[in-house]
Amino acid sequence: MADAEEPMAVDSGHRDGGCDWDGRWNHVKKFLERPGPFTHPDFEPSTEALSGFRLIHVVDMDTIDPSNLNRQFLFRPNDVGRPKADVAADFINSRVPGCKVVPHFKKIQDCDESFYRQFHIIVCGLDSIIARRWMNGMLISLLSYEDGVLDPSSIIPLIDGGTEGFKGNARVILPGMTACIDCTLELYPPQINFPMCTIASMPRLPEHCIEYARILQWPKEKPFGETSLDGDNPEHIQWVFERSKERAAEFNITGVTYRLTQGVVKRIIPAVASTNAVIAAACATEVFKIATSAYIPLNNYMVFNDVDGLYTYTFEAERKENCSACSQVPQDLQFPPSAKLQEVLEYLTENASLQMKSPAITTTLEGKNKTLYLQSVKSIEERTRPNLCKTLKELGLSDGQELAVADITTPQTVLFKLNFTA
Amino acid sequence: MASTKASKEQKYDRQLRLWGDHGQETLENAHVCLINATATGTEILKNLVLPGIGAFTIVDGHTVTGEDAGNNFFLSKDSIGKNRAQAATEHLQELNSDVSGNFVEEGPDKLLDNDSEFFHRFTIVIGVQLPESTCLRLGSVLWSASVPFLVCKTYGLIGYMRLVVQEHTVIESHPDNALEDLRLDQPYAEFQNHIKSYDLDSMEKKDHSHTPWIIIVAKYLEKWLSEHNGQPPKNYKEKEAFRQLIREGIRKNENGVPEDEENFEEAIKNVNTALNPTKIPSAVEDLFNSEQCKNITAQSPCFWVMLRAVKEFVHNEGNGSLPVRGTIPDMIADSQKFINLQNVYREKAMQDAAAVSKHVESLLQSVGKPAESIPEKDIKLFCKNASFLRVVRCRSLAEEYSVDTVNKDEITSCMDSPDSEMVFYLMLRAVDRFYQQHSRYPGVYNYQVEEDISKLKACVNSLLQEYSLNVNIKDDYIHEFCRYGAAEPHTVSAFLGGSAAQEAIKIISHQFVPFNNTFIYNAMSQTSATLRLLELNGNLPFADLFSSPNLPM
Numbered sequence: 001m002a003d004a005e006e007p008m009a010v011d012s013g014h015r016d017g018g019c020d021w022d023g024r025w026n027h028v029k030k031f032l033e034r035p036g037p038f039t040h041p042d043f044e045p046s047t048e049a050l051s052g053f054r055l056i057h058v059v060d061m062d063t064i065d066p067s068n069l070n071r072q073f074l075f076r077p078n079d080v081g082r083p084k085a086d087v088a089a090d091f092i093n094s095r096v097p098g099c100k101v102v103p104h105f106k107k108i109q110d111c112d113e114s115f116y117r118q119f120h121i122i123v124c125g126l127d128s129i130i131a132r133r134w135m136n137g138m139l140i141s142l143l144s145y146e147d148g149v150l151d152p153s154s155i156i157p158l159i160d161g162g163t164e165g166f167k168g169n170a171r172v173i174l175p176g177m178t179a180c181i182d183c184t185l186e187l188y189p190p191q192i193n194f195p196m197c198t199i200a201s202m203p204r205l206p207e208h209c210i211e212y213a214r215i216l217q218w219p220k221e222k223p224f225g226e227t228s229l230d231g232d233n234p235e236h237i238q239w240v241f242e243r244s245k246e247r248a249a250e251f252n253i254t255g256v257t258y259r260l261t262q263g264v265v266k267r268i269i270p271a272v273a274s275t276n277a278v279i280a281a282a283c284a285t286e287v288f289k290i291a292t293s294a295y296i297p298l299n300n301y302m303v304f305n306d307v308d309g310l311y312t313y314t315f316e317a318e319r320k321e322n323c324s325a326c327s328q329v330p331q332d333l334q335f336p337p338s339a340k341l342q343e344v345l346e347y348l349t350e351n352a353s354l355q356m357k358s359p360a361i362t363t364t365l366e367g368k369n370k371t372l373y374l375q376s377v378k379s380i381e382e383r384t385r386p387n388l389c390k391t392l393k394e395l396g397l398s399d400g401q402e403l404a405v406a407d408i409t410t411p412q413t414v415l416f417k418l419n420f421t422a
Numbered sequence: 423m424a425s426t427k428a429s430k431e432q433k434y435d436r437q438l439r440l441w442g443d444h445g446q447e448t449l450e451n452a453h454v455c456l457i458n459a460t461a462t463g464t465e466i467l468k469n470l471v472l473p474g475i476g477a478f479t480i481v482d483g484h485t486v487t488g489e490d491a492g493n494n495f496f497l498s499k500d501s502i503g504k505n506r507a508q509a510a511t512e513h514l515q516e517l518n519s520d521v522s523g524n525f526v527e528e529g530p531d532k533l534l535d536n537d538s539e540f541f542h543r544f545t546i547v548i549g550v551q552l553p554e555s556t557c558l559r560l561g562s563v564l565w566s567a568s569v570p571f572l573v574c575k576t577y578g579l580i581g582y583m584r585l586v587v588q589e590h591t592v593i594e595s596h597p598d599n600a601l602e603d604l605r606l607d608q609p610y611a612e613f614q615n616h617i618k619s620y621d622l623d624s625m626e627k628k629d630h631s632h633t634p635w636i637i638i639v640a641k642y643l644e645k646w647l648s649e650h651n652g653q654p655p656k657n658y659k660e661k662e663a664f665r666q667l668i669r670e671g672i673r674k675n676e677n678g679v680p681e682d683e684e685n686f687e688e689a690i691k692n693v694n695t696a697l698n699p700t701k702i703p704s705a706v707e708d709l710f711n712s713e714q715c716k717n718i719t720a721q722s723p724c725f726w727v728m729l730r731a732v733k734e735f736v737h738n739e740g741n742g743s744l745p746v747r748g749t750i751p752d753m754i755a756d757s758q759k760f761i762n763l764q765n766v767y768r769e770k771a772m773q774d775a776a777a778v779s780k781h782v783e784s785l786l787q788s789v790g791k792p793a794e795s796i797p798e799k800d801i802k803l804f805c806k807n808a809s810f811l812r813v814v815r816c817r818s819l820a821e822e823y824s825v826d827t828v829n830k831d832e833i834t835s836c837m838d839s840p841d842s843e844m845v846f847y848l849m850l851r852a853v854d855r856f857y858q859q860h861s862r863y864p865g866v867y868n869y870q871v872e873e874d875i876s877k878l879k880a881c882v883n884s885l886l887q888e889y890s891l892n893v894n895i896k897d898d899y900i901h902e903f904c905r906y907g908a909a910e911p912h913t914v915s916a917f918l919g920g921s922a923a924q925e926a927i928k929i930i931s932h933q934f935v936p937f938n939n940t941f942i943y944n945a946m947s948q949t950s951a952t953l954r955l956l957e958l959n960g961n962l963p964f965a966d967l968f969s970s971p972n973l974p975m
Contacts, residue, residue: 021499023488027461028908034871036905037898038946050477066432070877073517097499141603166924170948202632204760205752215482251757263439270439271471274927277465285913285945293914306599306924309937312950324777 015096025052030309031294040293052099053291056092057103057119059111071273100222108135109411116156117142123159124282129181129188130357130409133325136173136181137410140326143176150176159286161279165270167294168279171317174324178300179317182325186352187317193359206248206255210264211242225416231266252260278304294360324354324414326333331416333403333407337393341372345388356407363403365396372403392418423432423587425520430474437473445594445931446474450520452545452930453477457530457560458484459510461912463550465919466497467514473738477522478514479544482507483529493912517587522646534563546570546929548922549912554854561586561819570929573819574922577853578906580846581918581943583815585925585936589714591725592812593804594933600810603747606640607654610746616766617641622671630673631681632756634763635689639696642668642689654697661697665690685754700743702736703809710736712813720789724796728804729811731781735774745774745805775805816939822955828889829955836953837893838843843942844896849903855881863908874904914945 035045061086061285073092075084085103092101104111107132116122116138126132136158144154158173160181161282173180198204199211218229223239230236241261248256262268282302289295301317304310320331335344341361360374372387372395374380387395397403397422404413425433438446452475459482467478484490484510486501494510501509507525515523526533530549533540541547549563549571550555564571564586571586581855602784605613617640622630646655655664660886668689672680689696693760702710709715710733714726735745748771750764779801782795804811821827836844856878866875879900886893921941928936940953 002500021488021491021502022560024492024494026489027911030865030905030907030909031866031911034905037901066429068436069433070435070437070474071517073468073472076516077519093499095495095498202756202765204757231439252761253757259435259439262435266632267437268436270557271436272440272924273469274920274924277469277923278917279920281913281916282945282948285914285948288911288913302948306934307596308935309952310921310925310941310950311947312943314947315951 005299008034024042028052038295040289040296043293052096053287054098055100055102057102057104058088059106059108060088061107062112062237064242071271071276082332096275105198107147108138109408113138113142117243118413119156121159121290122150123161123182123283123287125283129185129355132181133185133409134411136175137325137412139173139175141412145328159283161283163271163275163279163311165272166275166305166307168275168304169302170279170298171280171339172284172290172298172303173300179319180323182265182353183320183323184301185355189352190355203247203253206244206260207255207264208255209247209251209253209256210240210242211336212247213240214265217243219418231262237262237265249335275304275306278306320353325410330402331414332419333416334419336341336421337391337397337399340389340391341395342388344392344403345373348407356405356409359407361403363397363401393421427597430520431575434474436691438652441927441931441933443472443935448931449474449927451508452478453479453543454926454930455479455481455541455544456545456550457481457552458496458550459496459506460490460551460576461494461910461915462574463916464494464510464514464913465916466550466922467510467550467925468496468517469920469923469936471514471517471521471523472684473927474518474520475930476632477524479524479526480507480514481508481526481528481533483527483532489696493910493915495912502913503644521885529558530965534559537921538973539567541569542567544569548571548572548574548926550574551576554858555858558819558823565818565820572922572926572929573769574918575850577850578903578913578916579907579914579945580850581921581941581945582818582846582850582908582939583915583925583941585814585919585929585939586819587816587929587936588818590929590932591723592814592928592932592935593725593807595807595810595812595935596933598860600700601695602749602751602799603700603752604696604930605700605743605746606643606696608743610689610770612766612770613640614642616763618646627673627681631683631685631756632759633685634753634755634759635685635692636696636750636753636763637759638668638671638686638689639693641695641802644670655693659691665693666698667691688754700740704899706744706809706811709811709813717783718789720791722789724800725804727785727796728778728782728801731778731785731801732805732808734781734785735778739777740774744808745778746770747806748772749806752877759889765845771805772802775802778805786970812935814936818957825889830889830891832892832953832955834893837891839956840894840896843949844953845899845942846942846944847940847953848882848891848893848895849899852878852882852885852900853903853908855885865904867907871907872902875901878904911945914943917943917945 023375033045033047060083063081064079064084064087066080068075069077074088079087085105089101089103092099119149122135122139124132124135126135136172139156139158142154142156144151155174155176158175160173161170162168165177194208194211199208199215203209203212218240224236237258241256241258244256244261248254287295291298298314299316301315305311319326321327322331325330333344344361348356350356358375360376361372363370363372371380371384373384397418399418401418403416403418405416406413432437434446448575454475455468456478459480471478482505484506486497486504488502490506491497491499491502496513506529511523515521519590541564547569549560550882552560552573560573565588569587570590573584573586575582609617617637618751619632620641622633622641625633642664643654646657646667647653655661668686670972672683672686674680709729713728713913714722715733716731718727734742736742746767749770750767753760754932777930781794782801788791833844836842853863859881862879864878865871882900884897923945925936928934935951938954940952940955941950943950
């Protein structure tokens, strides 16, 4: 899967005679010209001049790495180091006449509302849940409601695909209407790290030895000065590898290899061309259905696994009534007034439905905006850290108080309502 | 420009973590044949070239048309008028310079006319969008030559794959969620001694809290057995009581409050699986009882020789059990206790593998082959995977198509649900029939759609009649298949491209388990099913439909 997000626009009329040829659309036009028993109820066959998807924007913050070449077929060895968005755009623009791919070498978070608003459909092949949640939140923020009723023309469908080894999934999200990413957050349980005491004093597996070198020895020994550990730097990995081997020898642990070391340090997920092809194809099929209304789109989640034979499972993920992203219902926070702010912070990060990363909590007290705790700016973190040990009552918060929480998992702040329990 | 070993390791890193260097080697030694460089064909090949198969040969006598260039990423406008095999080879070749790409500007029928053994050289043959007659002819040739054959077809929004292989053995099936091999119900001598070396009651608190849960369960199991006539906990009630027994073993502080002993909690949590009796999986028992295992000859593949050796082991040194796997899961424990326990299992595994080796040696000797013909490391790998061995046997196409051996019951029972994926299998057979009769597929041109519906329906009926299949196919499907006009949309081709390529990789590498034997993908509902149109064994055939829950369409 390209670690990219591809907003697409459909050009439904204009035939650019210069780049087409006889028969070019034969395999596709039958689906658009002919009525049929399984088409979408809204489908109207038309013999209007046809073109493919012409205008596509690609957003990707990454550059090409040699390890991408086993599956990312738009890239060649010569392209290593270049931005993925640029190379992908160049390749497609030259291979598919009439298609115009516009690259954006940046993070999805670097593009704003006005950027995303221009698209008919958004397709994601992102490599993290955080990024997915952000994109999800962005599209939800574009929804407009009139008298509490959702305006369907403000909905931008989001098609999301992801893979890991021989497993993958594809889903269709109609923001505000069907289950969103956050509605089903429990489907993605949080990543578990090894306990520190195991790493520090009781290693049993080669992985524990590697984490020891990465987490404890590197900051202590600073082998390359103040540089932080870079998983893409072979010298850094080599250093971790050698320290890990020493540690393993101390405890009679076998199995530390260079490959394992790199895998642990970079949290590498195995990947092959085939699974990515399957999921990308499923997503593309959905784009086609939505763009043409030719068929009812996937409703709404497909899982794929080809470890043993081939297995797919298709189901309708349900919306969560009180989803923190799409339900518009202010989130409930139940704590006694004697609870410390620290507890609230832990709830926000550990709760399976919220899984925030480093939430910043603000509120309004005596008409003024007050930051209760914020981690990402050092000076503010230091200033607000004492608040963590204070109770909610001591902080001046009252029952029913609204807290606004910002986090990288969402482009908009999430509103919480404090409910004091006994 | 060929890659260096280091650059290949970099390039293939993400996949080496799945099938290892030895798996990669099998790919790099493979020569894949693709028949017909349609969109489906090139998408399949793309997913084989990228991971680095040794070589491919495209066999295709067609000339590239405007239509071909319209749905195929590996053909361009400039390809129109050229031979399709050649044009596609050029674009596919540049995906990976480590791969050697070849083409033959000839169709498979002509090739077979001139050289009946042409296809014998390939590791696997992938046939795409083949008419039925060609498919059956190839099927027969490849079956006799024992060359695996993968048939693929994209027809409108339906994808179809059929694997044809006589016997495919898998040592490394890499099961998800495999049960551990702990032998708590029948601890071998060295394990027993190791357990004896622990005295839970007299241990210091620190040691007590860092004793591996396997030891804890073993100790308390000993206690239980002595109090219950040698009978282990069997039902829920007894297991609960056993869990409670362990819980009572948690050290208490001066106030009688139980301490925080996570290792004991782990033991309690694992009671259920820990008490699973050590058993040879029935799939493995079936393999022990198969002809290939019973009759070892000089021609027997290594798999069967090793299997027979394991069988001998089971009946001798193993005392009814397979060789010990030798791995244990991670668990809360101090390093030394864990490593020591792990070594007890590892050493036993080595011992058992050595015993199996001896059996391998004598088997090889008995058929006049040198002991070195099966390396030690292969035997070790085989023993480690003894519980997970799989053999896939697919029936031939001839059997599937023959009126005498068609699996009627399977088809009929699936069609009890009229929207089951089986309907697409039957429709694909019907359009093949249409092609045979009319030399074209139904509904290719707009004006044909209406009139072809009744013609296709006639084909459906004659098919059902010929095979005495008492099923009903809804008119909607017949209409839909005319509507498709034999279109090969790119996204459906690409889905099959990924699916088929991975199955081919499984066949080449002998890792992971291939499907058996018919796969249908429905892009309308994004569902799929694997149909196993099984052989009749002389016993009642059993229907085996693994399908994904369908959404109403």
